[in-house]
Amino acid sequence: MYSLDDTIAAIATSIGQSGVGVVKLSGPEAYPIARRLFRSATGQTDLRPRYAHYGRIIEPDSEAPVDEALVVYMPKPHSYTRQDVVEIQAHGGIVPLRRILQLTLNLGARPAEAGEMTLRAFLNGRLDLTQAEAVLDVIEAKTEAALRVANEQLGGRLSAQVAGVRRALLDTLAFLEASIDFVEDEIPAQDVVGPLAEVCDQLEKLLKTADQGLIYRQGVRAAIVGRPNVGKSSLLNSLLRGDRAIVTAIPGTTRDTLEETANIAGIPLVLVDTAGIRTETADEVERIGVERSRLALERADLALMVMDGSQELEQGDWAIGRLVGNKAALLVINKNDLPLAQNQDQLADFLPNARRVHISALANEGIEALEEAIVELVSGGSIVLADTPLVSNPRHKALLQRALGHTQAAIAAQQAELSPDLVSIDVRAAVDALGEITGETVTEDLLDTIFSKFCIGK
Ligand SMILES: Nc1nc2c(ncn2[C@@H]2O[C@H](COP(=O)(O)OP(=O)(O)OP(=O)(O)O)[C@@H](O)[C@H]2O)c(=O)[nH]1
Ligand SMILES: [Mg+2]
Incomplete structure (x- = not known):
């Protein structure tokens, strides 16, 4: 069973350099530990509940200063975990925060497991499992x-x-x-x-x-596929409204898959730019890239199949069309700024279930229409949500x-x-x-699975 009677401590902010970092303590010893580490600027020794106290964290034996800090004491049950909680806000550097954490451990705290603060909030009935x-x-x-x-x-x-x-x-x-x-x-x-x-x-x-809710929470993966040089990376950049992928006139520019998340009408759309697929490639690096594209396509929820509208349909387009198969797809006909070269009769048979959108990634034209088509594809036509999905x-x-x-x-x-x-x-x-x-009926295994996904300190 889980122990609730010991005191846990963790760095609750992400490790790196930032203005402020927080070390958090929860449990019966939180208050006595904090008192031994903290010297208030006013000289007062008690921490008043729910007040911010300014002072210094010191090494308890030598009184040597460790960092300036603000300390807040939240006695049970009015805290995140419903236990005594102390938050030490120090400077957000790796060394001072680690040192403060170490001092709390020296005084009897135990390093918190991932998600253990929230687990305590759940076990103490402050939050249910959802x-x-x-x-x-x-x-x-x-x-x-x-x-x-x-x-x-x-x-x-x-x-x-x-x-x-x-x-x-x-x-x-x-x-x-x-x-x-x-x-x-x-x-x-x-x-x-x-x-x-x-x-x-x-x-x-x-x-x-649920379907809508899952899309919002997890996002949708879209693989951008097509022959070399049709403008896949340009499309990625347009959808991201930035210059993320390298674009050149040389076919075979993108050699590895590249992943970025765009926000399309609130839906996190994970875009996977891939190496242009051509049926026969001599270059070893490119061959591996193409293999990755096939995998990306397999793992994606939908395909954005890009073709160059200024060029005739080719063998390669058909081959990629077959790879896309029955996956949900949009046919993105790019380079709309150039004269259209495609034979429309031919196109009629090409991915017949995929909606066609004409764009110019270069001139940034048609991108909004494409976004609308994406939203419609992933939400089955019902874009407008009256209510937030539960x-x-x-x-x-x-x-x-x-x-x-x-x-x-x-x-x-x-x-x-x-x-x-x-x-x-x-x-x-x-x-x-x-x-x-x-969470009324719940096993320890399930709790472990859920809370292990959390970060340490939360
Ligand atoms: N005229 C025109 N050129 C475009 C358009 N979109 C992309 N291009 C150009 O087409 C070339 C290839 O663009 P990329 O985005 O690198 O194409 P890609 O499909 O990622 O190519 P690979 O990574 O080599 O497979 C570049 O020179 C782009 O500037 C467009 O809408 N119109
Ligand atoms: Mg590319």
């Missing part, structure tokens, strides 16, 4: 839309919905379990199917928001699906007039699945 997961989503949010989704979850909107559905299931379960112990007509007949159908409805509504995590989605499956099975069992104890097995399983979302 909220704890949202903390990480806030930290990792790549766009404002992703941040909005994470904040809703942190605020407990998903928890509240899931808890509501779970309560409805528990009511039905209580009724079913009561009827097991009684003969049929002793207990008033109650509709079980109605409330369960209502539960299915609500679960389906939540699941509907479900954005694959773990939650899978558990909601499981709960839905069991609830449907319970309805079927009830309709088949099976005995209440058989119906209740599925209702119980649905309750447990929902409990796993919010």
Whole structure:
């Protein structure tokens, strides 16, 4: 089991050079440790709760100064972990922060594991599991839309919905379990199917928001593929509105895959620029690059297949078109500023399911239309979101699906007039699945998996 009674310490800010860095302590010894390390500028020895105290961190034995600092003491339960917490704000250098951390360890603190502060907040009931997961989503949010989704979850909107559905299931379960112990007509007949159908409805509504939510949270991978020199790297630069990739008139400029995240209407779009694919290449480096492009295409959610509109369709285009296959794709016909050379009849058969967008990466024309086409492709046409999606995590989605499956099975069992104890097995399983979302029913393994993704100090 997890220990909660020792004191943990960690550098809570990222390691590097910055104006300020924070060492954080949580646990029963946080306050006494801080008092031994800190000398207030005013000479006062006690730390007043929730006040910022200015002074110095010193080596406790020699009183030698380590750094200037602001120290804040937050006694339990009004802290992030619901334990006594002390935050030491010192200068953001690697050496002073490591030294301060070492001093706290010398005085009896233990180095915190990744995510252990948030784990304590969860175990002490300050956050439920979806909220704890949202903390990480806030930290990792790549766009404002992703941040909005994470904040809703942190605020407990998903928890509240899931808890509501779970309560409805528990009511039905209580009724079913009561009827097991009684003969049929002793207990008033109650509709079980109605409330369960209502539960299915609500679960389906939540699941509907999941695809959109997942896209915001995880982003979408798009591989930019095409023959050499068609303008793949120029397109990447246009979508990023910067000069990230090297562009030259020499075919074979891009030799390795290059990844950057663009923000397209709030969707984090991970763009993978690839080496131009040609069917026969003598150059070893280029050959490896081409192999990487094939892999990038395999791993991508969608393909941006670029071709040079000023040139006739070639063998190579068809070969790449076959590689794209049935993957979601857009056909980006570049170099719109030059006269169009493509035979439109030929193009009709080329990736027939992919929408065509004409652009000029050089003149920056058609980029917005392309972005709209991308958004439409990834969100299935429903770009406009009235509401922030509630479900954005694959773990939650899978558990909601499981709960839905069991609830449907319970309805079927009830309709088949099976005995209440058989119906209740599925209702119980649905309750447990929902409990796993919010953390009521949870294994230590699951907690380890979730919290190990956090950084140290969070
Ligand atoms: N006229 C015109 N030239 C373009 C356009 N987009 C790119 N180019 C030029 O085409 C050449 C190749 O562009 P890149 O972006 O390097 O092409 P690429 O597909 O990444 O090429 P490789 O990395 O070699 O496979 C450069 O000289 C670009 O300036 C465009 O819209 N119009
Ligand atoms: Mg390139």
